[in-house]
Amino acid sequence: MLEKEIKLERLKEECKNCHKCELGKTRNNIVFSDGSTNAKIMLIGEAPGADEDKTGIPFVGRAGKLLTKLIEESNLSREKDFYIANTVKCRPPENRVPKDEEKKECEKYLLEQIKLIQPKVIVLCGATSAKSFLGEKIKISQIRGQWFKILDNIDATVIFHPSFLLRNHSEQEGSPRWLTKNDLKKIKEFILK
Numbered sequence: 001m002l003e004k005e006i007k008l009e010r011l012k013e014e015c016k017n018c019h020k021c022e023l024g025k026t027r028n029n030i031v032f033s034d035g036s037t038n039a040k041i042m043l044i045g046e047a048p049g050a051d052e053d054k055t056g057i058p059f060v061g062r063a064g065k066l067l068t069k070l071i072e073e074s075n076l077s078r079e080k081d082f083y084i085a086n087t088v089k090c091r092p093p094e095n096r097v098p099k100d101e102e103k104k105e106c107e108k109y110l111l112e113q114i115k116l117i118q119p120k121v122i123v124l125c126g127a128t129s130a131k132s133f134l135g136e137k138i139k140i141s142q143i144r145g146q147w148f149k150i151l152d153n154i155d156a157t158v159i160f161h162p163s164f165l166l167r168n169h170s171e172q173e174g175s176p177r178w179l180t181k182n183d184l185k186k187i188k189e190f191i192l193k
């Protein structure tokens with residue numbers, strides 16, 4: 001195993017034993033990551049839902065299936081091109097938005113994941129993830145599709161969260177799904193550069 005994988009495994013073990021916030025009491029599984037540790041794209045979501053809590057894998061429920069479909073329709077591979085993680089590694093009860101203290105306690109794991117993966121681009125998926133890196137004031141509908149530099153000069157962009165897209169079915173030009181497909185195409189172009 002490469003040093004990177006060993007360090008990620010160690011971090012995952014640490015996370016499994018983590019009880020630094022309330023979510024440690026109610027989770028069934030931590031949800032650490034999915035995809036390739038050599039991926040150029042790191043996608044960061046919000047937090048696990050019920051299906052993710054059950055399986056320990058991010059984005060496997062209804063929203064995750066839609067995300068996977070959109071990734072595939074953009075001729076990208078979820079397994080090869082993406083390393084997927086969440087802002088918070090344990091499921092918030094009733095799928096509520098993670099609290100500030102939960103995000104704060106969990107930040108260490110996410111930052112270490114980014115450091116080890118060294119992605120070419122970070123995709124901030126949805127408001128919770130975008131706010132963590134770009135500030136609480138941002139409005140997702142205003143900044144999706146824009147590109148930023150975050151942390152130590154890492155390129156990052158923002159896409160709608162697939163839960164939002166589940167409530168917006170239209171694929172017409174200008175619709176959230178149409179915009180997301182365009183955003184994913186731009187991300188593909190960027191990693192091929």
Ligand code: URA
Binds near residue numbers: 031048049057
């Ligand atoms: N929503 C997220 O943000 N992450 C998941 O893993 C599942 C649903």
